Amino acid sequence: MFKGTLIAQIIAILGAIFLAKLYGEEAYGIFGVFISITSISSIISTLQLDNCIIISKDKIESVNWFNFLLLLVFVLISFACVVFFFSSFFITYKQEEINMIYFVVPGTLILSYNLLNVNLFTFNKEFTVISSSKIFLAIGTVFLQFILYKKFNLFGLIIGFLISQFLVLFFLFLKNKKNIIKPNFIKIKRDVKANSSIIKFLLPSNIINSFANNLMPILILAVFGAKEAGVYFFSFKILGAPLFLISSSVSQVFFQKASELFKTNKSELHRLTKKIVTTNLLLIFGFLVCINTIGMYVLELYFNNGWENLRLYVFILSMLIFARTSFNPISSLIIVLNKNQISLLFNVYLFAVNLIAIYIGYFYNTIIYTILTLAIFGGTGYLFLLLYFLNYLKKTASYNE
Template sequence: MFRGTIIAQIIAVLVGIYLAKLYGEEAYGYLGFFISITSIASIIGTLQLDNCIITSNTKEESTNWFNFILIIIPIIIIFLFILLHLFSKLIIFERLNSIIFLLSLVGSVVITYNLTHQSLFTFQKKFSILSNSKIFAAIFNVLFQYILYAFYNILGLIIGLLISQLVLLSYNFYINNKHIKSINFKEVKKGFKSNNTLIKFLLPSNIINSFANNLMPILILTFFGAEKAGVYFFSIKILATPLFLISSSISQVYFRESSELVVKKNDELFSITKKIVISNLIIMLSFLLIINTLGIYILNLYFENQWKDLNSFILILSFLILAKSSFNPISSLIIVLNKNLIGLMFNCYLFLINVVAIYYGTLYNNILYTVIILSLFGGIGYYIMLYYFFNHLKYDKINV
């Protein structure tokens, strides 16, 4: 799992820097919009029932959830985009053509399908397949994005990403073909009753969390233009690479193992969680020190006069990324410990920070105000969540 993730990220970062110089800020601004929209849609598209695939007690139960979710994904996402289209003239989409809207719709369905396949692989503990799929997806992604620049110098990044996800989806369906079966709706109905907190608390919580984490590229595109949105998105991409590496390598495994430990050996859960958090912070702090010194110097030489404000964005956002790295890899504790209401409250706070940040940025017509507020108060929120769960694991009796 770790091998595949690190190779995929190395490919994505090294080639991504070259593609950033090739395409420029505007193209990355629209890519950020596409990824933000598909990320939000993927949360809503499964109703968070993909967690039931991982936490199922039997293979049959997991497979039944898998097939049910495959059916509801296109229905929910198409309905979501119909609503989006109806309100589009009131928000920002009047600036975007119908091609980007259509690509976002298709991309949302494809990416959500792939995430659902990943949940099934996680239940089956087929981490080698997950590892290899990350490598293949990264290679195909940068390959198609490079090729398509000659034809689509603005949308090539989006189309290349979409094609790579379609290739990955074909691979996933090939591997999981034997698990495509008829749905036992009685078991689904029974599962809804036993997992009702997923719909009541986790779904709205993760929707708000997804808005909080993905809304900023959309808002910056709206109020400051595609170029500023591109610089913001590229800064986050550089800084979050090791965070994504850690989360992808640890979070799914930690989710599965913590679900077992909390029942069988809950006394070990605190020590394991503490080790993971400390290791993550050491790795991220080392990376952030390097990227804000030597890394910035190299990027400035490479980009020459391109990507203005990149230095400032990377420095300011480093605090937020460090805070995220302390909690994100263990965030599955919200589900494992049935603290979905706490997660909902936290995500409401993050969403509010986004709104306040963009408000003051537009009020003073200075995007740096937006980035500072987002990073400072968002980072503080993540540290408070870490402190809460450490206290809970150490002192409180765990009830499941």
């Protein structure tokens, strides 16, 4: 997982830097808003029941969840399209908003289906398939976004991303075709009741979390414009690369391992969690030092005075990325320990921080205050969340001993 994700991230970052100079800040701002919207909508489309694929007791149950969710996602997205169609008679949409919807609907469907496939491969411990798909996606996305620049300009980044995601989906379905069967709805009904806390707590929690983590590019676009949204999104893309690398290579494996250890050896789960957190923080600290020194020097030379304030954005957001890295890769503990209510409270806090941050920036008419508020208070929240779960694991391990 780590090797595959590392290769994918190197390709993605080098491609992102090249494409950033090619497309410019405005196109990146529009792309960032698209990614934000689809990230939020794909969370809603699965009702977070995709986690049940991984925490299932056996393969039969896992496959049953997989097939049920294939139908559920399609139904929910179709329903959303119907709502949008009828709302168009009463609400006036701008042409840009309609164009965005045209991209968001297939984007949500494809991203959701990819997630379902990846979770089933995770349950089956087929991490090589997941790793290969990440590499294929990174190469395909950069290549398609490059060749589509002249034809689609502002929307080339979005269209290239969607086509590459679809090709990955086709690959994953081919690998998973033997598991596509008719779902057992009677069993699903019982399993939904057994996992009702996911819908009651985890779903609203993760929806709020998704808004908290993805709302800022949308708000920046609305308040400060597409160029500022582009610089913010690109800064996060550069800084988020190691976080995504660590999370993607660790989180899926940790989720599966934590589910087992919580049932069999809680002391080992506590030790494993501390070890992963320590390693992750050391890795991200080294990267952040490099990107804020020689990395920014190289980028500024490459962009040749373009992308104004990029160095400042990267420096401030580094605080938030460091704090997020402490908890994001082990966030599956929320599900394993059934602490969905804690997640809900934290995400309400994080969402409030985003709104306060954008208000402060709007009030003082500077986006710097927005980013600074987000980094300080958002980062502090992640560190407190980490301390809570480490303390809970320690107490649980001591009690069982």
